[in-house]
């Protein structure tokens with residue numbers, strides 16, 4: 240694929256990944272968000288869903304690319320999609336901290352406007368004990384937090400210079416944790432729904448297929464059936 244085509248594709252992928260966030264912003268501006276039965280719950284679910292869907296899309300890039308040598312260019316999109324996973328997961332976490340947990344946003348903003356930026360921190364300190372209590376009590380939050388910490392580590396080490404500094408093998412090993420983040424996110428979903436609700440089954444089925452493909456590839460490589468067919472950016476192999 241020509242460089243020009245890749246640039247256009249990158250613009251399209253950026254636009255597609257930003258679309259949900261822009262749509263949410265538009266819903267806020269046109270007032271339809273406020274019409275939701277529970278707007279905070281809606282934003283939490285919306286951002287959580289997109290973080291997980293993009294994570295699965297990111298994981299799907301490698302097996303699709305392996306279908307044919309001509310698809311090697313797809314590897315260039317994995318880092319980009321990965322950064323959007325982190326963006327939506329961060330919005331999800333911020334929704335939890337700033338809206339879900341009773342953070343006094345008007346007081347924080349009023350303090351900021353009055354020239355007291357420390358008010359942002361003061362408000363966070365006020366809700367901190369109840370948030371810690373919530374994390375201790377609810378295991379679905381614990382596993383969600385674990386998924387987020389992994390995504391944070393992967394995002395921090397995603398620049399190419401960090402990859403080079405770490406060495407290809409170490410970088411690969413660390414970045415395989417994306418599968419663990421996917422598993423943790425699915426567990427997070429199963430543990431938060433009420434008993435008997437089966438909504439997370441679709442994302443779980445997609446994750447199982449992607450994991451099976453990854454394990455199958457590792458196995459074939461080990462027994463020597465699989466040869467490395469794609470030379471482009473081999474360090475980014477996961």
Ligand code: HEM
Nearest residue numbers: 283284287288290291328332335383384386387424428431
């Ligand atoms: C950073 C730590 C996290 C916290 C504190 C957190 C918190 C929450 C909360 C409070 C809910 C709503 C629960 C309810 O309805 O009672 C939720 C739902 C959800 N979260 Fe998280 N989460 C975290 C990380 C993640 C991550 C990393 C992902 C995905 C990559 C994720 C995906 C989801 C999904 C898919 C839902 C359900 C959405 C739906 O029902 O449509 N969460 N999370």
